[in-house]
Amino acid sequence: MTNYAVFLRGINVGGINLKMADLRAALATLPLGRTKTLLASGNVVCAFDGTAAKLKVMVETLLRERFGYDAWVVVTTAAQLDAIIAACPWPADDASTHSYVTLSSVPAVLDELARHGGEIAGVEFARLSPEAIAWPAKAGGTLDSPFSKLTARPRYKSTTTTRNLRTLLKCQEAMAAFA
Template sequence: MKYCAFLRGVNVKGTNMKMAEVCQVFKNAGMENVSSVLASGNIIFSSDKNAKDLKEILEKAMSDYFNYEAFLFVKNSEETELFWTKNPFEKNEAFHTYAFVGNENVENVLMKEFESASKTENEKGEIVNNIFYWQIPKGNTLDSSFGKILGKKSLKDQFTSRNINTFEKILKKF
């Protein structure tokens, strides 16, 4: 089965890794047809194992090799496609749209945090098909109240986010 692993915290805040090395770690862990999409930690691969087992195997392999506490989320190709096709927001060049990949029910945790955060004008959050989507005017992502919540250490093992355009690139590479 084809999968995409979404790594959290790659090439931000001092956690730097080359995608060629990450791909080699995946290959050494038994994954096949391994390739990366962008430098943000999106690894496409094939395996006959289930997503739960893959998460454990790959987090351990990444943690051991790079000497850090790795968090990643594994979705099969059909699940990955839903992040792109279920996006509730129209494409608008003035906005960034993010989709969140994570543990089961993380969308409800994110919505609760979003609802309690102060918002910028036209900032929106919506859950579709158990996926949390966030749209924010360009230039406001890191300064927004919700954006700051996303960096909380208590949530680091719960999810990662990707710009919606990243999912389009991943699907083209599948």
């Protein structure tokens, strides 16, 4: 079985409320091992004997059928998550600046975000992998960050999700505990 991190897009914001206990119960119906939810923002670590693409479809279908909303997830392997975290040029624990990572299952979408981000004066970002772009935001100013505004466009809703680097570290720690 391969260890995966599954990041749900847009739950517990914008009117889509999902209790983690309900999510765990729903996920228990899938052929997953060592399933654990982290925080209330839709982070799941699990083991699955199949591809990331198959896991993505299974989880999205389950969420749509069980909870009745347009569900989108991004799935990474433990190795991909490790590489993304290691490549991030900004710290996870700076009190004045928060480090964010926008994840996507569609690298071409991140290519487009990078292209558009490069056109905005003063925007900092770093491509970490085919699945991830990192960007810093001043503490308390995340939603005002130009890159945050770019990633929040409706065009990217079905293919991206953003997490604080600290959240990715929690997922990494949870998967490391599987070993």
